[in-house]
Amino acid sequence: MSQLHPVVAEVTARVAARSERTRRAYLDRMAAAASDKPTRTALPCSNLAHGFAACGVEDKLTLRGATKPGVAIVSAYNDMLSAHQPFLEFPAWLKSAVREAGGVAQFAGGVPAMCDGITQGRTGMELSLFSREVIAMATGVALSHEMFDAALLLGVCDKIVPGLLIGALAFGHLPAILVPAGPMASGLPNKEKARIRQLFAEGRATREDLLEAEAASYHSPGTCTFYGTANSNQLVVEVMGLHLPGASFVQPGTPLRRALTEHAGRRAVELSGGGEHTPLAQIVDEKSVVNGVVALLATGGSTNHTLHLPAIAAAAGIKLTWDDFDDLSAVTPLLSRVYPNGSADINHFHAAGGVQFLVGELLDAGLLHPDVRTVAGPGLDRYRQQPFLDGDQLVWRDGATRSLDTDVLRGVAEPFAPDGGLRLLQGNLGRAVIKVSAVAPEHRVVLAPARVFTSQADFTAAFRAGELDQDVVVVLRNQGPRANGMPELHGLTPALGVLMDRGHRVALLTDGRMSGASGKIPAAIQLTPEAAAGGPLSLVRDGDVVRVDAERGTVEVLVPDAELAGRTAVDGPAADADWVGTGRELFAVLRRGVGPADRGATVFGTLSGQDTGDTVDAGGSAPVADPSEAAVASASLMPTQGR
Template sequence: MKLHATVAAVTARITERSRASRSAYLQQIEAAAARPPGAERMGCANVAHAFAGMPGNDKFRVVVERGPNIAIVNAYNDMLSAHAPLEHYPELIKQVARERGATAQVAGGVPAMCDGVTQGTPGMELSLFSRDVIAMATAVSLSHDVFDAALMLGVCDKIVPGLLIGALQFGHLPTVFVPAGPMTSGLSNSEKGKVRELAAQGKVGREELLKAESAAYHGQGTCTFYGTANSNQMLLEAMGLHVPGTAFVNPGNELRAELTREAARTVLEIVKARRYMPIGRMVDERCIVNAMAALLATGGSTNHLIHWVAVARAAGIQIDWDDFSALSDVVPLLTRVYPNGSADVNQFQAAGGPGYVIRELLDAGLMHEDVLTVRPGGLREFTRWPVAKAEGGLHWEDIGASKDEHVVRPAAQPFSASGGLKLLKGNLGRSVIKVSAVPEDRHVIEAPARVFDSQEALQQAFKAGELERDVVCVVRWQGPQANGMPELHKLTPPLAVLQGKGHRVALVTDGRMSGASGKVPAAIHVSPEAAAGGPLARLRDGDLVRLDAVAGTLEVLVDAAEWGAREPATMPAELRAANGVGMGRELFAGMRRNALKAEEGACTWL
């Protein structure tokens, strides 16, 4: 299938825009790849320290026999349900390495926090910047520099982007990502959402709410809605950085363990075949565009309009929201997975999963097929799903037609002709909206603004009955420089209640909502942010605001002369004093000062 003209044009302009930075990046990884192996290059004391903790046979393999040595970077902790299974992965990987005359070392661990735990608390203000901490921890892990390849063990929101950014600093290494899969289905996401709305109205108490939440989040694995964590896995499949079909196999399934072993075999095959397929070469402009297309086709997390900008920058590639917007115009929506539908990711997987979506996009000319992947067969290998052999090992089978067209549809019969994300521009700045979950009659909202300086203030106004009308709720001082850009999920239930009562409501914020933003129209990531003197700092209660996801505009309908003459507000002194104090936030002050705009990836390292 010929590549779609828009996909080709977007790729071409990204390539041209990135020419100098990408060239410099490739020169850097070429120089690193040209060096002798670490055990030969380093001094004897360095080598002795690097392998002192190894069992004797492993030490012999790597030092004397010069066998390949795999770095394992592990995001394991048992606080995160999705990461708890990773505890036992290193031993599986080491067994495979030994069977093939190689070795593997846990090069380091990276922190991994759960946004579900910290949502609506001060700890959430560490969340976005934890991505860059994870990237730095990955770099520290790989800086021992005695590795021939790497395996990245991680799953959730900031963890995968952080691992990927860190791995790209060592772009000369062949690298495979190793997830753990979603938890089995519990209380449905839609039923959980209903209980949350009842709780917001005071119709059910804490006991009933906790019972519902615990029935939804009940075991090991990622949460089953299609938020940032599961969007991560979809994008890694589309980029060819997984073993094909790895994303959504549940923990505890024997297939899951075999896929982990296959990840070790895959990275060793790259090394031993001497195929020059380092991650820095694989993650090129075409690969990034493939990830963007997969995100749009599945109505994935809006967080990736920040994270994948940062990932691309780490590989010397410059993308922006105009690129996402152009692709969204031509990439159809092929899935309905909560919050864009009632199905969860297990139902998505059963209906065809990532492989089905990738095949449909390739066949429609909406993804680049001529890309490098961790498998020799290229991206077509990622259009099949894995099956365990009775005698051990794996084979891959064709997925065939959608098993449930309420969940996954062919590109010729999509749920929507365009993707699930929309760029909004106007006198309130640049922002994005996830329209795939929003009813069509709510794509345009025009109503008076109610301006809040915190999410707590909005919740208090809701409880006091002050928002029982058509209203655009504006929550400012939530950007990267203000307070680390926390997600504002606690606002979804009260706004959904107002919308359910027939009021026309919307949220406008320089904060985040991510993959679970739901059915209420929300213009998020407004840039420049209020703390940087952005337009939200000029808004006042009662200003008429128009959010138009059809035309792609976000505007305050105030006379231009009056608007231009307004002095921007400053962050309230008490809010500024409280920001960055307690819960370890003091340690992130430098990151808040240095953070780039959301559209620039909110990077703290450039």
Template sequence: MALNPHVADLTDRIRQRSRVGREAYLAQIREAASATPHRCDVSCANLAHTFAAAGADQAALREGRQPNLGIVTAYNDMLSAHQPLGAYPAWIKAAARAAGATAQVAGGVPAMCDGITQGQPGMELSLFSRDVIAMATAVALSHNVFDAVLCLGVCDKIVPGLLIGALQFGHLPAVFVPGGPMPSGIPNEEKAKVRQRAAAGQASREELLAAEAASYSAPGTCTFYGTANSNQMLMEVMGLHLPGSAFVPTGSPLREALTRQAATRAVALVAGGPDYTPLGLVVDERALVNGMVGLLATGGSTNHTLHLVAIARAAGIRIDWSDFDELSAHVPLLARVYPNGSADVNAFHAAGGMGFLIRELLDLGLLHEDVLTVAGPGLRSYTQAPELRAGELRWRESPVLSGDEGILRSAARPFAPDGGLRLLTGNLGRSIIKVAAVKPEHRRLVAPARVFEGQEALQAAYRAGELTGDLVAVVRFQGPRANGMPELHQLTPPLANLQDHGFKVALVTDGRMSGASGRVPAAIHVSPEALAGGPLAKIRDGDLIELDAERGRLEVKVDPAEWALRPAAPPPGGGRTHGSGRELFGLFRAHATEAEAGATAFGPDFDGSRP
């Protein structure tokens, strides 16, 4: 199938605008590949440290004749998604030995859970944890004794952080190894209803906790289609997973077999062999466009309008929100997974999953097929699904028909003709809105602003019965420089309740809503943020705001002369930079780029083009 001309044209424009940065990045990884010392060429003291604790692998590491795989892991046993990773290093080491190689845990990276820190001070460390993870990955690999990398991680900031860090060692092959989803619990819509009732004071804490525990009940990734599962989709459609591995359940024999095969495959990709596949060549303009297309076709997490930008820059490539918006107009919505539907990722996987999705998008010409992947040249192998036959791992073609058209559809019968992600522009700046789950009648409104300096203030106003009409809730000073750009999930239940009562409601914020963005229209990531001189700081209670997702407009209806003279509100005080470790992140806040540049603390020139 010929590549869609809109996809081809956009890819070419990205390539042209990124030329300087990409050339600098590729020169960097070529230099690293040529300068990398062989383990036996380093000093004896250096070498001895690498195998002192290696046990049965001591001799192989000492001789340095076999490839050595570095494992970077986000394992901890408190978070359900990452607890399964504890078993992986032993499987990987055994598979590496069988393939004539060795493997070592190079280092660990932090893995925090936004589901635990929601509404808490720790949430203000969440986004910047991505950059910490990138740096921790670089520290792990800086020992410079590895021939390939296996990255073990799952959730929100962890996978982007691992990838950003590994890209600094882009001369090495890298295989990403997912953990798999937990078994399905109570339906997500049922859980959401309990949350709304609790927000309205109609459900007790005991009832709410019981619902949450029934939803998150076992090891594995949460099953709704938030950022964690969007990560897994992205790694697969970008060719960084083994085909079909994204949503294989945790704890299954197939999951173990795929993890072992990831190590076997990594050995085959090392320099000196015929299949040498450095990470820096896998992640190119085509792979990033494929990632954006996959995100749009599945209604994935809005967090990736930040993360994909930051990942691209780590590879010397520049993308922005206009690229997402342009692609969205040409990419149909082929999946409905909660919060954009009632099903979870287990149901999506059972309906045909990634293999079905990738085949549909390839056959429609919306994905670049001629890419480099960890499975070999070309994306077509990702239309296959793994299975065990008599204990042996094999791949078969994914079903040609969806197992459930309420969850996954062909390109001939999409849920919507576009991807449902829109760029909003106007006199309030640039922002993103996801409308995949927003009914058409709720996508446009003009209503008075009600201004809040944090989600706690909005919740208090709701509990006090102050929100009794149409409104646009403006929650500002939530950007990366202000307080680390926390997710504002706790606003969803009260705003959804107001919408259910017949009010026209929307949210406008320089904070985030993530993969939990749902049926209430939300203009998020507003840039520039209020603390950086953004127009949100000028809004006052009662100002009329127009949000029109169909036309891509976000405007305040104030006389331009009055607006120009209106002073900005000062940022709130109250010790928002202290407690729960926030003191340590002052440098990150001070140097954070705007959201459209990835909200990264690595600076605006983190794209290889810097001197």
């Protein structure tokens, strides 16, 4: 067995040290909730009768007894979203498989699933991040009936998987398996899609041209095939041991997809009792969280997981910080290039060796913890194996030990880059993250005048008017979680790409999100403290010189500290009374209660004993002042040296 990399070991140790109190409190709660008998046996007769009233005769008899498990199905099915439409058939398959294994599965609840691709650039996108919290709460409602001894969680896309997992972790005394649906078949090549998007941004392609390209890209049931948050979700949770091995990228509508789904049902029964009893709380621990970060970094995955993984970890009592991402990124080689970090899609990645090859390489390099619990059993070695159908029988065999396409997937000995490409930026504007896995080295340092906007529409108008045809750092503020729910901003990418292609030095600086779609543009994102919380970004003016330096790890405005501290903000976020329409008023309480981006932009941190306002340094020492309440102090932060 390979020796664990010293940085992986050190980061894991400090995560465990800083989380000691909150993790212990969480595990104590889970232990108190656990039972050595089916949960429903504690219910009064009337309650239990309500719980099985709609079941068939056979299932009623099973649930009246006190030995066989009940399994909850919680699904994000809807038939508008391609990624979730395949879930229509899954509950029937799962119920049958669970019954054959000796249990009873019930559809416990549905959770919402919204699509950032549909709401992009619209006011509905301002609900997107908060939908994660709603999904977590809906999962909690589904599991609250105390009828269940295990859970099957059906979800794929951006906020859905994190929300399901956060909700299930509140019931972490139960086993839980995440059940994916798989990606759609490959459509229009990604290079061609990007080309037409950029032509449209320049006014050189019609709306019909653009719609035709988009329809050829997103064309059938299944997950979108680029490597954004949805597919990052799948890969990360598989490496965390929450999927069956090899389940992430098997396409829907295939016999293998159905066989994996049915096996997940049988496996939930096995994990719910006897010697294999493995609750979710024991799978999601400090080691598996670090494994998830490493897998994200090794594949150039979505920056949204710098929000989601800390929020998931917090739900399990674990304090994960951006410093941990930064230090792990420095030693994790980039092993894949999938759009927007390359031209290939996730199907090409899967065909080249996929998760199994990736896990094998990272394990052999000592970059993953092998000694973890998973839904497939103890140890991560099981995830080197790939599922196949031998006739009607589902079997696992050793996966590829060499890449079948080195333009898409490589080994540790010949990576695309020596590091994971996700970096922490710090300076007198606060802290941000930047993904450079698709940014050419010559574009990773930008020093240019700022042009400040507070909406995507204003930016687009300025671009079309020719006002940005120069070296520029586009500052888009009041896009953080407290301001407007932190919508994704990857609609900016085509126009910024045009400016770069014209030979200008271009960067984006924002307290909003860019997901996995920042591509070739250096984008310092999720800046915290956000402008709406009084962060220094609220003080930047047009013409101020801003430096975004991904090499040194700095983000700063070149304005003297005294001058910056003497300024007042000239614009602010929308008031609650103005944040209405498209259902936004329903989410105002979440907007008021959300924590900062570097703590996962979540409202749930305190539920695991973690104060969402605490900032813990890389070494796990005592908390320092809440940056969102100390904007003036933040303005005087000195830039820190990066790598």
